[in-house]
Amino acid sequence: MKIQFALLAATFFLLMNLSSIAQQLNPGDGVRISFLDINDNISGDYYVEPDGVISLPFIGVISTNHRDFRDVKKQIVFRYDSLYKSPKLTVHALFRINILGEVRNPGYYYVTEIEKFTGILALAGGTTADADLESIYIIRDNKEIEIDVESITQEGGSAADLGLQSGDQIFVPRTWWADARGYTVIISAAALVVTVLALVLRK
Numbered sequence: 001m002k003i004q005f006a007l008l009a010a011t012f013f014l015l016m017n018l019s020s021i022a023q024q025l026n027p028g029d030g031v032r033i034s035f036l037d038i039n040d041n042i043s044g045d046y047y048v049e050p051d052g053v054i055s056l057p058f059i060g061v062i063s064t065n066h067r068d069f070r071d072v073k074k075q076i077v078f079r080y081d082s083l084y085k086s087p088k089l090t091v092h093a094l095f096r097i098n099i100l101g102e103v104r105n106p107g108y109y110y111v112t113e114i115e116k117f118t119g120i121l122a123l124a125g126g127t128t129a130d131a132d133l134e135s136i137y138i139i140r141d142n143k144e145i146e147i148d149v150e151s152i153t154q155e156g157g158s159a160a161d162l163g164l165q166s167g168d169q170i171f172v173p174r175t176w177w178a179d180a181r182g183y184t185v186i187i188s189a190a191a192l193v194v195t196v197l198a199l200v201l202r203k
Contacts, residue, residue, distance in 0.1 A: 023113065025064040025072065026166040027052060028096050032112060033076070036088035045094060045110075058083060069093045069113070095164060099124040101172035102131035113160040117152050120159065120170065132175040138162070139169040 104125030
């Protein structure tokens with residue numbers, strides 16, 4: 001009982017620690033804007049330029065330099081609210097991350113802060129049969145951050161809950177038995193070669 005409580009406490013602390021990190025947009029990241037009640041062609045994905053600004057229809061340039069995404073979002077909503085008077089608007093961050101390891105299509109993907117963890121893995125085609133789902137971790141600034149995938153999945157944790165940041169790498173490792181299986185094949189093949197050679201030499 002004490003061990004289970006300690007594990008739950010550690011998981012909670014990790015999630016709070018990750019999610020408390022300010023989420024900033026870097027060049028190459030973006031925002032996804034969706035209007036439900038405006039006919040103007042505004043809804044879409046807009047990306048941060050090399051100088052750290054986003055150019056948006058009708059409201060102009062928004063700077064993301066040294067700013068938390070929540071502040072950027074507030075400014076975007078305020079400007080469109082002033083223009084359209086309380087529009088039905090959603091603004092989500094698009095963080096560019098790298099998904100590596102035992103996934104079907106490794107590479108860079110754009111993830112919104114509301115994306116569920118299972119949805120993030122689905123972007124890369126899902127995990128392979130050899131994936132070690134219990135040992136997935138985030139690589140940030142050359143440091144490994146372990147995550148409790150089971151708890152996050154059960155609780156429906158999102159990218160924001162994980163504190164996922166621009167440039168993060170999600171690494172899905174290979175199970176030890178998958179590697180062991182490979183070694184077994186190699187050893188079996190080597191044994192077969194030795195057997196064949198022994199038979200040949202006897203002749």
